[in-house]
Amino acid sequence: MKKIILFGDAILAGVQHERVTDYFTQRIQTAFPQTQVVNCSIPGHKTSDALTHVQRDVIALHPDIVVLFFGANDILTVHEMKPGYFTNNLAHLITEIGANKVVLVSPPYVDYHKHPERSWPRQIQFGLAAEQMAKNYHLPFINLLEAMQAQQQPEKYLQADGLHFNEAGYDLLEHLLVPAIKQVL
Numbered sequence: 001m002k003k004i005i006l007f008g009d010a011i012l013a014g015v016q017h018e019r020v021t022d023y024f025t026q027r028i029q030t031a032f033p034q035t036q037v038v039n040c041s042i043p044g045h046k047t048s049d050a051l052t053h054v055q056r057d058v059i060a061l062h063p064d065i066v067v068l069f070f071g072a073n074d075i076l077t078v079h080e081m082k083p084g085y086f087t088n089n090l091a092h093l094i095t096e097i098g099a100n101k102v103v104l105v106s107p108p109y110v111d112y113h114k115h116p117e118r119s120w121p122r123q124i125q126f127g128l129a130a131e132q133m134a135k136n137y138h139l140p141f142i143n144l145l146e147a148m149q150a151q152q153q154p155e156k157y158l159q160a161d162g163l164h165f166n167e168a169g170y171d172l173l174e175h176l177l178v179p180a181i182k183q184v185l
Contacts (some may be wrong), residue, residue, distance in 0.1 A: 004036045004181060005058050008069035010043035011108060011173075012087045015164045028131065031178045032185075035064075044075045046081065047089035047092075054096050066097050067177065071107025071130065072163065073117050075122040076116070083129040090133045099137040101120065103180045105129040109148040111155050111162030118163075127143075140180040146175060 005014050007027060014024040025039040040057040042049070045068045058066055064076040073079075074086050094102050108128045127145040134141030148154040148169075155162070157169035165173065 002032075002185065003033060003061060004037045004040040005039055005061060005066045006033050006037065006069075007054075007058050007066055008105070009042040009045050009071075009163055010041070010163075011072060011169075012067065012069045012105075012171075013041035013043055015043055016159070024049055024173070025180055026171065027174050028177070028181075032146060032181065033173065035185075036062075038087040041069075044073060046070060046079065047086055047093065048074075050083070051089060051092055057095060063097075063101060065103060065181055066101050067103045067105065067181070068093060068097070069105035071117070071126050072110060073109055075110070075118050075126045077117045077119060077122065083125045086126055087129045087133050090130065091136075094133065094137050096137070099139060101184065102137070102139050102143050103136075103177070103184055104130060104134045104139045105177070106144045106146070108144045108165075108169075109154040109157070111158055114162030130153040135140065139185050142176045142180055144176065147172060 014021040016023060025037055029037040074081050112118055112120045123145060149155050157165060157172055159166045
């Protein structure tokens with residue numbers, strides 16, 4: 001049986017109303033009933049955190065596909081991570097996992113009016129950095145920031161907190177992610 005690993009932060013972990021749920025994991029499992037879907041996402045984590053446990057939480061599980069979706073915390077100005085460090089961290093993660101197994105998702109839109117520490121310019125910078133990594137490694141890439149902006153009302157995908165996804169956000173993510181996973185399977 002093939003194995004899909006979801007590896008990211010709170011959004012991929014399915015956080016709803018400040019609690020981790022299996023909501024999104026179940027959606028992917030339903031889309032791929034002949035696979036095992038394991039969610040190794042941890043709320044609050046950045047790519048630098050992921051480097052410390054990628055071997056234990058991802059590689060040791062021998063995945064066929066890894067959805068790599070970080071960035072909402074990397075962009076925080078309080079951590080002062082530079083886009084270059086973000087790309088370096090992504091490069092290490094992609095190399096350790098194996099580029100032939102990775103589907104890369106850009107950082108999402110975050111309501112920067114509610115979260116000024118996640119400014120719009122940083123969202124753009126880190127989105128472009130993720131896109132460049134996808135090009136460098138020839139990865140299937142989901143430009144989630146762009147997709148959320150396409151309707152010119154990206155807040156409609158977010159819970160009231162302006163950060164975590166609501167049902168519409170998960171609908172969009174699933175709509176984009178399922179074809180990308182099929183491309184790798």
